[in-house]
Amino acid sequence: MYTTKLANDYIKKNKYSVNNKYRFKYHAMPPIGWMNDPNGLIYFNNEYHLFYQYNPYNSISGPMHWGHFTSKDLVVFKDEDVVLAPEAIDETGCFSGGAIVDEVTKELVLFYTKHYEKYGVKFETQNIVKSKDGINFVKNDGNIISTSMIPEHADKYDFRDPNPYYKDGYYYVFIGSKNEYNQGQILVYRSIDLVNFEYHFTIGPNKYFGDMAECPDFFTIDGYDVILVSATNLKAESNRFLNVNSSLYLIGKMDFENKKYEIIKVEEIDGGHDFYAPQTLLDNKNRRIMIGWLNMWGKDYYTHKLGHKWSGALTIPRKLSIKDGHFMQYPIDEIKNYQTNKRGFTNGMLISKSSDLLFKLGNGNFNFKFSNPNNDDDYFIIGLDDGELYLDSSKSILWPQTRRNSLFKYNKEVELRILP
Structure with a gap:
């Protein structure tokens, strides 16, 4: 049985035993244990909040919790308490998701996947937690999107990474999925109140979504509607998609009313060895900022092998724009203050x-x-x-x-x- 209290007590007791030899200068890292996907990126209550997939008890992947950083400038990060642990009877892990502010109550709402995999049984449902101050969170009992709400053309077991977006009175939630032929797709749900959701439409399947579309993120920038997606087992093309999984951007036009997304351009976000599951936020300076996991599945994790008691980091935050049809990425200016x-x-x-x-x-x-x-x-x-x-x-x-x-x-x- 896992709880946030057990996790926080463990971290406080053991974090000083970490070997700091290979820790970074600028990158966000866990105080102890394993980190992967960034989650719930948002600017809320005059500071940045970065949550992340977290196993505090070991430096390899395990029972997924949500770790939490706050920051004033996205360069210096403060460790906050763990906000999610797999403590419910129907979850063995709290998987990735996004964040949004309730338009009515102004509460911070985190979406996450309740992952259950035990005794040969596997299923995934979606849930939320809420906070008035960004520090203390209350988990919703049950699910907001259950397996009974999955359409017939979608797999019933791989259904994860909900990411919300608000437009014209509706909260839309983009969720990673695949069909019965193991082709990646994105399911879109909507709600007017963040309580009652309905299936809206599907984006894909698409060959660039691999055999499972993970960690979708939708936003509008410079007149274009963009989707970020992380595709598992995407086939390599020349010098593209060379990792076991790849993260891509789609530039296109979204029509929520007519339930379609027109893809204009698809390309890999980052061709390096260590980049996955990026997510974005819109800050108080109207900047769209992207952060990804600075690692990749299916590798040797050297700080784990060396027994340093930590593994994983997040990328330097990148300011996004689209110029002449190109997806532009630049390190945020705040880093210059530390040179x-x-x-x-x-x-x-x-x-x-x-x-x-x-x-x-x-x-x-x-x-x-x-x-x-x-x-x-x-x-x-x-x-x-x-x-x-x-x-x-x-x-x-x-x-x-x-x-x-x-x-x-x-x-x-x-x-x-x-x-x-």
């Missing part, structure tokens, strides 16, 4: 593991080799080859991974930023 002791970069110089690096280069070929000063055979390379930016960490002793090239070619000056 100190600037100096030039020279060949052979020693840098600390927490260095914040910025390179401005022409369009010719180049490569930077980052070596372990204690072992010349332990290194990784970042370079530009015929306009393609690449990362090759195949010679890294701690965490060897294959070479990855950028999705697009760069024919102009390149600005490269490496954030610890």
